[in-house]
Amino acid sequence: MFNFSLGSNRSDVDISQIFDVVIMGAGPSGLTAAIYAGRYRLKTLLIEKKLVCGGQLATIAHVENYPGFDTTVSGSHLAQEMEKQAIKNGAWILQGHIESVNFTGQIKELNTPKGVIKTRAVIISTGAQPRMLNIPGEQQHIGKGVSYCATCDGHLFIDKTIAVIGGGNTALEETITLTKYAKKIFLIHRRNEFRADKIIQEKIRMIPEIEFMLNTTVKEIDFGKDNERKILVHTKGQDKTIHLDGVFIFVGIIPNSKPFLDALNLKEGFITSDEDMKTCIEGVFVSGDVRYKSLRQITTAVGEGATAAFSANKYLTEKR
Amino acid sequence: MFLDKEVKSQIKERFKDLKDDVTLVVFTQQSECQHCEDNQKLVEEVSELSDKVSVTVFDFQSDKEQVKKYGIDKVPAIAIIGKVDYGIRLYGIPTGYDFVSLLEGIRIVSTEETQLTSEDNKYLANLDKATHLQVFVSPDCPHCPSAVTVAQQMARVSSKVKADIIDSSQFPDLAKKYNVSGVPHTVINETSYQQGAAPVPTIIAKINETLD
Numbered sequence: 209m210f211n212f213s214l215g216s217n218r219s220d221v222d223i224s225q226i227f228d229v230v231i232m233g234a235g236p237s238g239l240t241a242a243i244y245a246g247r248y249r250l251k252t253l254l255i256e257k258k259l260v261c262g263g264q265l266a267t268i269a270h271v272e273n274y275p276g277f278d279t280t281v282s283g284s285h286l287a288q289e290m291e292k293q294a295i296k297n298g299a300w301i302l303q304g305h306i307e308s309v310n311f312t313g314q315i316k317e318l319n320t321p322k323g324v325i326k327t328r329a330v331i332i333s334t335g336a337q338p339r340m341l342n343i344p345g346e347q348q349h350i351g352k353g354v355s356y357c358a359t360c361d362g363h364l365f366i367d368k369t370i371a372v373i374g375g376g377n378t379a380l381e382e383t384i385t386l387t388k389y390a391k392k393i394f395l396i397h398r399r400n401e402f403r404a405d406k407i408i409q410e411k412i413r414m415i416p417e418i419e420f421m422l423n424t425t426v427k428e429i430d431f432g433k434d435n436e437r438k439i440l441v442h443t444k445g446q447d448k449t450i451h452l453d454g455v456f457i458f459v460g461i462i463p464n465s466k467p468f469l470d471a472l473n474l475k476e477g478f479i480t481s482d483e484d485m486k487t488c489i490e491g492v493f494v495s496g497d498v499r500y501k502s503l504r505q506i507t508t509a510v511g512e513g514a515t516a517a518f519s520a521n522k523y524l525t526e527k528r
Numbered sequence: 529m530f531l532d533k534e535v536k537s538q539i540k541e542r543f544k545d546l547k548d549d550v551t552l553v554v555f556t557q558q559s560e561c562q563h564c565e566d567n568q569k570l571v572e573e574v575s576e577l578s579d580k581v582s583v584t585v586f587d588f589q590s591d592k593e594q595v596k597k598y599g600i601d602k603v604p605a606i607a608i609i610g611k612v613d614y615g616i617r618l619y620g621i622p623t624g625y626d627f628v629s630l631l632e633g634i635r636i637v638s639t640e641e642t643q644l645t646s647e648d649n650k651y652l653a654n655l656d657k658a659t660h661l662q663v664f665v666s667p668d669c670p671h672c673p674s675a676v677t678v679a680q681q682m683a684r685v686s687s688k689v690k691a692d693i694i695d696s697s698q699f700p701d702l703a704k705k706y707n708v709s710g711v712p713h714t715v716i717n718e719t720s721y722q723q724g725a726a727p728v729p730t731i732i733a734k735i736n737e738t739l740d
């Protein structure tokens with residue numbers, strides 16, 4: 209039942225020292241990189257902008273495809289175990305936001321509100337965040353009926369009617385999570401077929417509370433007057449109004465790559481690298497969802513985190 | 529026992545930074561409070577991890593005077609008290625990411641360290657009207673602790689600001705009353721609110737709007 213998180217705020221790190229490796233972002237990828245780097249006995253600092261570790265992983269109610277956990281495990285539990293393991297292996301975790309970077313010298317510099325942090329190597333694992341639909345009414349109703357996090361807000365929709373928008377794994381999995389609370393869910397997807405894994409599709413079709421609306425686009429979120437909440441959709445060539453209490457949106461992600469726009473090579477906003485996670489700059493590595501690749505999952509994030517730490521260690525050993 | 533050995537040793541490590549003594553004043557109730565007993569046990573376990581942290585327990589129904597003194601209106605409740613009462617309260621047993629709010633609350637009350645800028649501090653020093661912040665959170669919300677520390681730090685610095693942290697899943701009726709349909713959600717003086725993990729300047733702007 210309990211799942212205590214301790215948060216990323218430590219004040220016991222001396223940030224004036226030069227680190228061997230600084231890992232940016234404490235999602236599953238950064239946490240794994242920290243576990244490996246700590247085991248190589250590198251002087252390792254993991255910087256996370258939020259007060260808690262885990263990144264997107266922390267928002268997943270049930271993880272069903274992470275090997276070794278046959279019965280479902282919560283993302284926050286996995287994240288907390290990874291965090292403990294990173295600390296145990298010698299990594300420091302610091303709360304801080306990387307605002308900009310200077311990768312030009314041998315010693316890399318990272319600018320945070322707490323000061324400039326210096327390091328010989330860096331691993332970028334800043335992940336991604338939910339993509340918005342960018343339709344009228346969305347922005348102004350975030351948190352007022354529009355949500356991107358089922359575990360955070362699901363309990364506020366007990367016995368309510370909601371819509372989930374999206375057709376990938378995340379959208380369908382989160383829909384299943386939301387059936388725990390909502391009495392009726394419209395699952396809205398713009399194509400005629402879901403992208404999600406077949407096994408999830410099979411599962412979701414068994415749930416009677418879900419009404420499928422394929423080939424349907426949402427044009428507007430109208431939660432305006434009289435406390436009446438509705439959305440305007442376009443389906444089967446016609447506009448239609450649906451009355452409901454909330455909308456959950458899972459239509460992909462956007463990479464957290466802003467601090468690196470000028471410093472590195474990017475493709476569609478994602479940082480490019482080779483198979484050893486090396487970017488175009490020596491000593492700078494990338495792993496996880498922020499990396500340009502085809503499959504963005506916990507398993508690939510942790511695998512790349514390990515590879516990035518391995519490559520960083522190799523780089524540092526060769527430099528010595 | 530709620531906290532395992534490893535979690536305990538990590539909390540102990542953090543509590544090394546504590547300066548002023550902190551008293552966790554717990555309000556409990558014998559019946560019709562599902563989580564009161566566990567809340568008390570959990571807080572007692574936390575307090576054992578530092579000699580700077582102690583616990584006092586009161587009964588919500590019989591200790592009327594204390595209920596009034598600490599301004600408690602629901603249980604389970606924890607008042608985090610330092611050298612003085614800075615007005616920081618936690619409502620609902622903290623079982624997930626809201627546990628961070630308890631630990632951070634203790635740290636903020638005990639040390640003078642905040643992440644407020646000199647501008648924030650100047651504003652708070654000049655604030656002369658009572659400002660009540662109610663931050664609605666949920667145990668599974670990883671974005672919530674950021675909103676909580678904003679409120680807790682403001683309460684620590686200004687005697688005018690009170691910060692109530694409320695678990696919306698344990699107090700659904702209250703969440704309904706304030707139309708909370710996403711967390712974190714900070715209600716300001718009953719009348720206005722700010723949605724999401726907003727930074728201090730945004731909350732200050734909202735307070736200004738509300739007090740005007």
Ligand SMILES: Cc1cc2nc3c(=O)[nH]c(=O)nc-3n(C[C@H](O)[C@H](O)[C@H](O)COP(=O)(O)OP(=O)(O)OC[C@H]3O[C@@H](n4cnc5c(N)ncnc54)[C@H](O)[C@@H]3O)c2cc1C
Pocket residue numbers: 232233234235236237238255256257258261262263264265267268270271272273274304305306307333334335336337378381382464467495496497498504505506507509
């Ligand atoms: C709702 C949902 C459900 C999902 N379900 C599954 C599933 O069932 N199975 C699965 O395998 N995958 C799932 N995923 C995908 C999975 O969560 C991601 O692939 C994985 O978390 C990526 O890990 P990461 O470490 O690369 O990035 P993230 O998890 O995004 O973590 C990045 C971290 O970096 C931090 N950060 C960002 N910018 C900065 C900065 N400038 N300075 C400091 N810190 C910064 C962020 O705060 C964050 O904590 C799901 C995703 C979502 C959103």
